[in-house]
Each structure stands twice: as structure tokens, then as C-alpha cells.
Amino acid sequence: MLEKRQREGYLYILPWIIGFLVLQIFPIGMSLYYSFTNFNFGTEIGFVGLNNYIKIFTKDKEVLNSLKITIKYVLMSVPMKLISALLIAMLLNQALKGINFYRTLYYLPSIMGGSVAIAILWRQLFSIDGAVNKVLNLFGIKSIGFLTDPDVALLTISMLSVWQFGSSMIFFLSALKQVPQELYEAARIDGAGKVNSFFRITLPMISPMTLFNLIMQMINAFQEYTAPAVITGGGPLKRTKVLAMTLYETSFSQRRMGYASAISWVMFVIIIALTVFIFATSDRWTYYNDER
Amino acid sequence: MTAAKWRKIRKKIRHGSSYFLLSIIGIIFIYPLLFMFSASFKSNAEIMGSMNLIPSRISFENYIAGWKSAGQYTFGHYIKNTLLITIPVVALTILSSSVVGYGFARFRFKGHKLLFGAMLSTMMLPNAVVIVPRYILFNKFGWLNTYIPFYAPAMLACSSFFIFSMVQFIRGIPRSLDDAAFVDGCSTLGIFIRIILPLSKPCLTSMAVFQFIWSWNDYFNPLIFINSVSKYNVMQGLKLGMDATSGIVWGPIMAMSTISIIPCVIIFFCSQKYFAEGIATSGIKG
DSSP states (O other): OHHHHHHHHHHHHHHHHHHIIIIIIHHHHHHHHHTTBOOOTTSOOOBOTTHHHHHHHHTOHHHHHHHHHHHHHHHHHHHHHHHHHHHHHHHHSSOOTTHHHHHHHHHGGGGGTTOHHHHHHHHHHTSTTSHHHHHHHHTTOOOOOTTTSTTTHHHHHHHHHHHTOHHHHHHHHHHHHTSOHHHHHHHHHTTOOHHHHIIIIIHHHHHHHHHHHHHHHHHHHHTOOHHHHHHTTTOSTTTTOOHHHHHHIIIIISOOHHHHHHHHHHHHHHHHHHHHHHHHHHHHHOOOTTOO | OHHHHHHHHHHHHHHHHHHHHHHHHHHHHHHHHHHHHHHTTSOHHHHHHOOOSSOSSOOOHHHHHHHHOSSSSOHHHHHHHHHHHHHHHHHHHHHHHHHHHHHHHHOOOTTHHHHHHHHHHGGGOOHHHHHHHHHHHHHHTTOTTSSHHHHHHHHTTOOHHHHHHHHHHHHTSOHHHHHHHHHTTOOHHHHIIIIIHHHTHHHHHHHHHHHHHHHHHOOHHHHHHOOSGGGOOHHHHHHHHHHHOSSOOHHHHHHHHHHHHHHHHHHHHHTHHHHHHHHHHSOOOO
8 A cells, every 4th residue: 555655756856857857957958068078069079188177277268258247247236126026025015005006017027037138128229329318417416337338237237037036035025024023022122123124133033034035046147147247238339248148159150069068057057056155145235034 | 093094194104105115016017018008109209219108100000011021931830839839838738737646646655755855856957958968869860840849848847847736736635535535436537627627726727827928938948949930820920920020110010019928918917816825825037
């Protein structure tokens, strides 16, 4: 009887087991193997040891530049996104009439995700004679080269990611709703102000959700492709050419599969390292209600 | 009396300023979308010349021009292609994720913990790492330039995110229902079909909504697996339309961009009821 139930259990998860082995584990292994070869699509595979990795970190300025830009993009977009999501979530966490309307409104941009349409729209809005500059001109501010100024372009692309903070906002909102109101009452009686209770109650209480949002958004931001590819095409002066773009170019335009695999592993290891680092330090800044 | 009155006034001010802030930021937030919609009716000169949201005249010329599209195919062709990808992908994802979720949630077998952990950890696996070997694999199978590279991962429950949310949801369904059906002679498959699936509707709905939106808006994967224009999806069609003209004619592009986001907007509003709760337990990304 128990045996049969066990067998049935395996049967139900069988689709996943096949997918896991064929479409996940096998590709991960192959990609690690390719990364030590000079595999060019259609030619013989030759083993080159660590050469691809050595090249990435010592000779290939292009990849290093992309890596730097990707890290910059992550450092800019993720904190801005989380902070805006939290601020709006706090405004939405009030018993106001029609609050659902506002929640829908703020979520709306996020349902278009990585749509090319939105990237095209961004390109139009922030072009030198686009709508945003028209508004700035109205206030007597000179037009800004949002997409042509090498120092500004990456920020403009980050703004698109910030604009789509919907899912983080909803997660923060659900966490805020779970903070016991008595805590705020007690703090008020003890004479704590709004700011004080935000830092001493709200932030610690929602910290597990912050951790979750931070990691998910970081992983997503590292892989961003569509926005820079469509909005700036990596320019100006390759200042928005993120790692995913370089990876695409190396593997699917130049067909240097071996080298591209090494780049993807560098990305993978950085993501793992950052995730581990965030988790390791999270003990110091996350608070779990069920502790002790 | 006065203290109570004072508190009431303060509350009103607080609420008023909240509404004010939410509205002002909300207008800034929604402006880009309204801009796109209004630009789809404007001439190129008017798009570049004014930031007014109400077009000087309503004209559908952009829609006609955009629909004809740049290549030899109409925009409708790309929509048809996208539906050919998206609808099976959504159906397969729901089917596979719910079956696997049921397996993980209701059965204990050797290695359960290990397999569940492995499933969860793939959530963090970047697409970039598997894309090159998958491309080579699919090339060997002769699947490039077909839609099988989209169907296969959906059928094989490759999105651990959906499995996980399904597991969490099924865990919330009382086991006593399973047991009662079991006593009545229901098989495990019968329990799944007659009890688990009908009760999981909110979770299945939010899964369908997310998968639809991701699949509809996917640009990266088609870029890699599809190489003939006749099989392009909407996103590739949009990019093609933009690249085709050197000095971009914004009107038709804005019109087609508007059309491309309408399905997502409609689905979003139709699923509002499930969405707000569903996303808190399931949705990520975006």
C-alpha cells in the first residue's frame, strides 16, 4: 500500500524530474564543460582549460565593461525600485476609500513586464525631443540627453525598471498588513514619533520580505536584456551594454559558444556569491517573529 | 469634545494629503501609458511637437499603417503567432505545474526533501546559463524555428515558481477532504481532478495570468529560437517595425505598441479578484 503510494508520488512529479534532468541539470553541466573549450558552433570542440576565464578577466575589455555596467545597473535599479515600492505600499496601507483603485493604478505598468512596447515607449519619452524634455522645457530647464549622455543613459533605463515596481509593492503591502497594530500603539504611548516607529517597528517587521524582494529583484536585474537592447542598443559609447547583451552577441551573433558559456558562468557565480553574501548578512538585519 | 473634534480634523488632513500624494504620483505613473495611447492617434509632427494628451484630431491612419507593418506580414500575423505560442504554453504550464505540485504536496517518497530543495533552488538559476546548451540541444532535435522550445519547458514544469505556489496552495486544502474521498474509493488521480483542482482555482487563475503575460511579452527567447520573420511573435514584430525605418515614424509604432499591451490589460482587469490575493502567494517578477 505504502509502496504504491510512493510510486504514485514519483509518477506525479515525473514531468518535473524529466524537465529538471534534461532542460536544467544537463544544460548546466554542458555549459560548464563548454566554458573550458573553444567551441564555435559547427566546428570541432577543443579543450582550452581556464583560457576563456583568463581572457575575460585580463584581456577582454568588452566583457569587463559589460560586467561593470551590469553591476552598476543592479546597484542603481534595485534599491530605487525597492524604496519606491515600499513608500507606495505604505501609502496604500491605509484604510482609505477607493484604495483598491490606486493599487490597480500603481500595478498597471508592471503587467507589461519586459514588453518591447514599453521599451519603445521609453525610447520615445526620453529622446532628446521627447515628451519628458518637453515638460522640462516648460519649466525652463534645458533638454537633457537622457539616452545620448553616457553618464545618464543607464539611469534612464533603470527608471523603467523602477516604474515597474508592482510585484515588490504587493509583497511589501502584504507584509505591512501583517505588522501587529499593538506595536504601533505601544510605541505611541511610549512617546515614539512616526519616524522612530518606522525605523524601529516597520522596517524590522517587514525585513524578511525585504530580503526576499532584494534577492528576486537582484537576480532579475542581472539578466536584463530587453530594455537596454531596445532603448539604447547598448550605446552611447557602450555605456548601457549590459552583460546579457554581450552574452547574446558572443553566443548567437559570433557563435563563440565556448567563450559565451564562460561569460554566463561568471554571471552565475556572481549571482550565487551575492545571494550567499546577502543571506549570510541577513541575520543582522532581518527579524523573524517566531524567534525564540 | 474639542479634543475629539481636533482628532477628526487631523485625520481628515492626513487622509487628504494621502489622497493628494497618491494621485500626484499616480498621474506621473500613468502618464507614459496615456501618452502612448494618445500618440497612437497623432501625426508624427504632433507626437514630437506637443505633450498634450488629447490629440488635435482622432485619426486611425496610424493603426492602418502599423497593421500593414514593415515586412511582408501584417501585424495580425504576429498576433496569431504569439497566440500559437502563448495559449499552449499557458495550458501546459497549468497542467504540469498542478500535477507536480500535487505530487510534492500530498505524497511522501524517498528523497522528497532533496528533490523539493532542488526544485526550489532552480528558481535562482539564471536563464543565461542554460540558454546556450539548450540552443544546441534543440538544434540537434531539429526544434529551432519551431515553437517546441516554448512548449517543452512548459510541459515539463520548468518554472519552479509555479510548482512552489501550487504546493503552498494545496497545503492549505484540508487533507480530510482527500481522506474522505479515499474512503469512498476515489483514486489519487480522482482526488486530484475532483477535489484539488476545483479548489485550486484562485491559484490556477493567477498562474494562467502570469504565464500569459510573461509569454506574451517574451522577447529574449523568440530572439534565440525563432529566426524566420514568418514565425516572429508580436514583440519581434514591434522591434522589426521600429528598426525598419531609419528616422523613426512614431505614430504607427505607438499604435501597434498600444495593440500589443491591450491583451495584458484586459486579462489583468478580468482577473482582478484573484490577482490581488494571488500575487501575494504566487507572483514574482516585473
